[in-house]
Structure formats: structure tokens, C-alpha cells
């Protein structure tokens with residue numbers, strides 16, 4: 272029996288890798304311009320980091336973590352990267368630097384979910400985190416950054432949805448109202464919602480269970496509770512964010528029921544949807560998490576960030592065809608072919624030759640599959656010191672010296 276990749280994981284094959292490389296390269300370009308520095312944190316962390324950092328009322332922590340014990344320590348494959356980034360921020364004393372501290376990251380994350388189209392158990396995220404700035408200009412900055420990054424990948428038709436969840440103070444009253452509105456039909460809701468009801472009723476609005484969604488609609492939940500009544504500070508912050516977005520010319524829609532699936536958000540939350548390919552797809556989600564650094568043992572530090580799923584991005588940008596090498600050297604003289612191949616590589620081109628010196632026709636077939644140009648190096652070419660260069664797309668053939676070619 273052949274062993275296959277585990278359920279929910281996927282090989283990214285050489286044929287697909289160009290897209291990934293371009294996405295990562297654009298991320299580096301766009302984020303570097305804004306002075307975000309890449310950070311790479313471990314794939315696994317102490318389990319308690321996620322229990323404290325992601326929140327023990329979330330599906331991620333309750334059901335989806337890959338946790339294992341080694342030497343009596345409970346470790347978990349990271350289900351997301353914000354908790355790890357905050358841990359690193361504290362562990363390496365970044366809080367001593369003058370704010371802001373700006374990180375970006377990329378890499379695999381792990382959640383034990385039912386695999387479905389576009390959802391893997393090992394999936395990849397790219398994200399940014401910005402520490403130390405309370406002002407809404409930081410929220411606007413990360414939203415702008417996400418939008419610039421998506422545009423660099425050709426995703427221009429974007430919708431930004433924003434909301435403010437307020438602080439603990441202004442959320443308390445809303446939670447009570449929400450609980451009152453839900454109480455009459457609480458019995459019909461799923462087990463998750465029942466346990467969220469006491470621990471974190473806001474998250475009920477986020478439930479994906481079909482029965483729950485139907486009950487919300489039947490009971491007109493969204494109309495019976497208006498949005499969160501923000502305190503003066505939170506309301507000002509939200510107003511300022513909208514002003515910044517206006518100035519930056521970023522179109523947004525307010526969605527008072529946008530709550531996001533994580534416990535740590537405060538004030539701003541947002542989602543960016545791409546309208547490419549006809550239907551709306553959420554490609555980016557994030558928000559402010561002013562309490563998280565403190566929750567993980569640091570001093571109070573405002574912070575804001577977002578994450579994007581790379582698999583989703585990848586499916587939206589379509590296949591980028593660009594993995595052909597520049598030159599394939601066609602020759603029955605292996606020594607000359609090898610020499611020329613290395614000379615081409617030294618001049619910055621990608622090049623290969625036929626390791627088996629097969630018939631010219633076979634070599635040309637191979638060239639047409641993997642290279643933009645074939646360089647034919649036959650007896651005459653070697654004797655008279657020139658190259659026959661064939662464009663594999665147009666079949667046009669020219670006679671050139673090596674010097675002309677590399678120019």
C-alpha cells in the first residue's frame with residue numbers, strides 16, 4: 272500500500288509553486304515599503320499560549336487544535352500566528368523599542384476541521400501585526416496595507432467591511448441586551464451557542480450552524496438588538512478610523528454584526544472581500560486587540576493586525592504560467608553542452624541540457640516543454656563558434672554568438 276498525504280493536507284507541486292512564490296514576493300515588497308519586518312515564530316508553541324491568547328471559548332481552542340505531549344509538556348501546532356507574534360514581542364523585549372513595532376509573517380497553520388473545498392487542516396496564512404499605537408491611524412494603516420497587497424496581486428474589486436466591538440466597558444451592556452434577546456429561543460440553539468451564552472454571547476452572532484442561523488432569522492435577532500453602544504472613547508476612535516479611510520480613499524461598508532471568530536478583538540474589526548470571479552469572497556480578516564499583550568503577561572500595549580488565507584488568495588488570482596527556464600541546450604556533445612549551460616547560468620539565465628544526449632528530435636521536444644528557447648549546439652555550431660537559437664513559442668530560429676546572446 273502506498274502512503275498518501277494525510278487527510279486535510281496537500282502537496283504544493285512544482286507546477287503550482289510559481290503562484291506561491293509570487294504571493295510571498297509581493298508580500299515582502301509591499302510590507303517592506305511600509306517598514307513591516309518579517310518574523311518567523313516556531314510551528315509549535317506551549318498549548319497554554321493559545322488557550323490564553325486565542326481564547327478558551329473559541330472553536331479553535333475547543334475543537335481544532337493539534338495538541339501533543341512531549342516530556343510532560345503540552346505543545347500545540349500553531350492554529351494562528353498572532354499569539355506567537357505577541358509571545359515573541361514580549362520574549363525579545365520589543366516593548367522597549369519606541370513604537371510602533373511592525374511585524375509580518377507567512378507560513379503554515381494547523382486546525383483540525385472537516386476538510387472541504389479550499390479548507391485544509393494544514394493551511395497557510397500571511398499576516399501583519401502592529402504594536403504600540405492606540406490611534407486609529409494604525410488601524411487605517413493595516414487596512415491600507417492589506418488593500419495594497421491584494422491590489423499588487425491583481426485583486427482590485429475589493430469591499431472593506433468594518434465595525435467596532437468597543438472596549439469591555441461598552442460591550443457589557445450590549446452583551447446583556449443580546450442575552451435577553453436570545454433567551455426565549457436559547458433551547459433551540461446548538462451546544463456551542465449554549466455554552467457561549469454565558470461565556471461570550473457576542474460569538475453567538477458568528478455561529479455557522481444552519482439551525483442557529485434559521486432561529487436568528489425567525490426571531491429577528493439582528494433587528495431586536497441594535498449594534499454596540501460605544502463609549503465616548505471607542506466611538507471617537509471609530510469615527511477617526513472612518514475619517515482616515517476616507518482620506519486614503521478606501522471604500523468601506525459598516526456592518527454592525529461583524530464580530531469575527533476570536534475572543535481577543537477590541538474596538539476595530541474588519542473583513543476584506545474580493546469581488547473578483549463574480550462572487551464575494553472574504554480574503555482578509557483582522558482587528559484591534561488592545562488586551563492581548565497584557566493577557567499574555569506584558570504591560571498594556573495597543574495592537575492591531577490581520578491575516579489572510581494563502582490558499583484562498585491563490586484560488587482567486589488564477590494560475591500564473593511562468594515556470595519555464597530560459598534556455599535548453601540541445602547537443603550531442605555533452606561536454607560542450609555542459610560548458611555552455613554553466614556559462615549561461617553564470618550570466619544570470621536559467622539553463623539546462625540533456626543529461627542523456629538523446630536524439631535531437633527528442634531533445635527539442637523536451638525543450639518545447641520546459642524552456643523558452645532552445646540553443647542548438649551541433650557540429651557546425653561548435654566548429655564555427657556560433658549558436659542556433661530557437662524561440663520555442665514562435666519556432667523562429669536565429670544564428671548568434673554567445674556574446675550577442677547574453678547581451
Ligand SMILES: [Zn+2]
Nearest residue numbers: 438441502505
Ligand atoms: Zn468603549
Ligand SMILES: [Zn+2]
Nearest residue numbers: 461464478483
Ligand atoms: Zn449555534
